[in-house]
Amino acid sequence: MSDYGHPLQFGSFITPTAGDPTRVVALTVLAEQAGLDLVTYQDHPYQPGFLDTWTLLSYAAARTDRVHLAANVTNLPLRPPAVLARSVASLDLLSGGRIELGLGAGAFWDAIEAMGTTRLTAGQAVRALEEGIDVIRQLWDTGARGGVRVDGEFHRVVGAKRGPAPAHDVGIWLGAYKPRMLALTGRRADGWLPSLAYLQDGDLAAGNRIIDEATLEAGRKPADVRRLLNIGGRFTDIGRGPLQGPAEQWAEELTDLALTDGIGTFILATDDPDDLRRFAAEVAPAVREAVAAERSGSTATRQEREGTTATRQEREGTTATRQERESTTATRQERPGSINTGPTSAPVRVAGRSPFTVAPTKDDGVRRSSTVVWDEQARPTGPTPDPERTYTPRELANGRHLIEVHDGLRGELAQIHDLIDQVEAGRIDVGTARSHINTMTMRQNNWTLGTYCESYCRIVTTHHTIEDRSLFPHLRRSDPRLAPVVDRLEQEHHVIHEVLEGVDKALVEMVSGPGGTAGLRAAVDLLTDTLLSHLAYEERELIEPLARLGAQ
Template identity: 40%
Template sequence: MTITFGAGVSSAVALAQQTLELTAQADRDGLDVFSVSDHPYVASRLDAYSLVGMALGRTDRIAGLVNVTNLPLRPAPMLARTVTSLTALSQGRLVLGMGAGGAWDEIVRLGVPRLEPAAAVRAFEEGIRLVRLLSGGGGPVTFDGEFYRVDGLRPAAATPAPVWTGSNGPRSLAVTGRVADGWIPGHAADWLSERYRTSRPIIDRAAEEAGRDPRQVRTVYNLPGVITPRPLAATRDHDGRWIGGSAGQWIEELTGAVLEHGASGFIYFAPDEAASKDAVAAWAREVVPGVRQAVGS
């Protein structure tokens, strides 16, 4: 499997031009994907899909990922149109990140009815299925679900985007196993974390019950940390959480994550988004080539 390497970029309004420059730099340096957060209820943040569209228009190869789409605020039929439009315009350079919604106190301030957790997960699965039905062309779609209904809506001809989820709870993890292409563990959990050890089996079991090969569901990690000129004495803190280290220490750690733990992607988040240019450059030019060479990707 090809290993995906990406970088998280800021959605701050104040850093808008810097973010566009950083996505262009990441594209030139050969990264596979850039990632932006989706918080439409925060005035100081850019609309995620507007940012992705602008960045894709200024780049040639890199894909865009909203990490992850706030589905309650982006109804599935319209989200499908957004995603297929960007996919067509960028020649397939889009990954659809999907979440059930977490900050409900903020979400309802935009006039969206609150969903209880179980209902939010059902809407999450329904939304993924409907977005897929409305992608890839074909005959008109009629969908009569619990949360979404469309009548005779013709799918866009654009190739369906891969779907990566930000699932956390058991029910949403099972949805990931049934219908998604990738999983981004929440709270920057990594391959040595308790969250990963207890969550990934739920995905695998659900995939098998749905008749899928669990290996079809990739694990892609959001990975913060410092990249230092010299090795650190310890690359993890007392709780076992990754801190970072020299490029050589990063390469050793990520190579082990791929070869020993089945990791299939890493999205790097610099510790300071306002000063991320040099950190992302070190990631793309030093760490990523070393890992690619070590794992044969």
């Protein structure tokens, strides 16, 4: 059992399809909005159906603010290491320290050779990769004296000037499967990045052993190498196999991979916006909570996690043994089901209580549109909070989550304004703007149960393995004094939906008519007034009840 104690990260693996480049970028932006830590793209420079990965990374870095970006993994035979080092460092500086470097020794050698590069054997490719890492690290080491000197079998860089240095310590992650590559990972890399679909049962444990031994021989520690994993799967209502089931099953399986095989970063390969949202909103928080509880040393938690395999088998509708489940899934090139399952509902120990310290976002009162869709003065208010009541950190987190969800929507609103500015300036067309807007959370959300409920209620379901339920009925039942507020919020959700439809209608009319952007700008101004007002009202009335009553 290996847990290297790395902070958990969650990312996406997006196909860099050249046929629909705006969708690739929109999915990247969505991944950041959803709260993922990392966005990656495969790098196959010989594939004419794909965008060039490093060009895409540069464009994506300019369209995002927080998320880290990486090739998954860079094809080193077609990327000279000295030039690659400067490309990575430059983009890391431009992006504020958000670039990582996935590296591969090369595959699909017919295609690589067709692009003008010499074919290498497997052993040669590994040696060339190690030399390439030497070149990259020396170029980044601006504190060393003299020029870069690597007089290798495949890469010869003698006297090149060092620099620039990246903005942060860029991680070098190797896509490795065989012993020589795994040993190289342990000696020289910062991360191991395989794909689950290419692994057999026991490969993660075996790979960890080789990497750990190599780190120790090189005078390093096993924890110096982050363990990352590309995963794929499908969200379904009932379990149908590994990573083929509801979000709670995903959380259980990834928790086991984190605690048993030391995986610190999970990267979901999908181009489905809904899957990205569910992965970020439901799976990632549940895994983080379960792993944190296990690391805290809770014996009860460990026993619960290890003792509920039968429960999960019942949920999947099968009484097959784990070995039988493994044999039925191996043919699909998915990881066999050697998952030690258990609930993600681990109890979290909290120390003490504190006053209510979560502040709602204030409405600044600025209005861009002369159209009024509701009477703000007629909004009901809920009960006055008890000034003597105190709250646990977990209770306070409920309100904070509501604000975080709303901050994502506010960020999307700023992006819509930016899109309209780009349309007016002629930098993008209306179709591109529509494509971006239609992948946003605010556009996908049906506004009938509320943004918070759509996101958080699923998380609660995942954490506590309970029947899914809506937030608002729970609040009505728990405190009838909130009923007028809840009723009003539901009414406003319907209005917001109509306002969003108005933005889409204005986009369509702009394509078919000569009216310019005036109608579109007016529709977006109304959306801004409506949404910001509503979010501030919802926070003002609900963050304390969410702490006091919970979300279930």
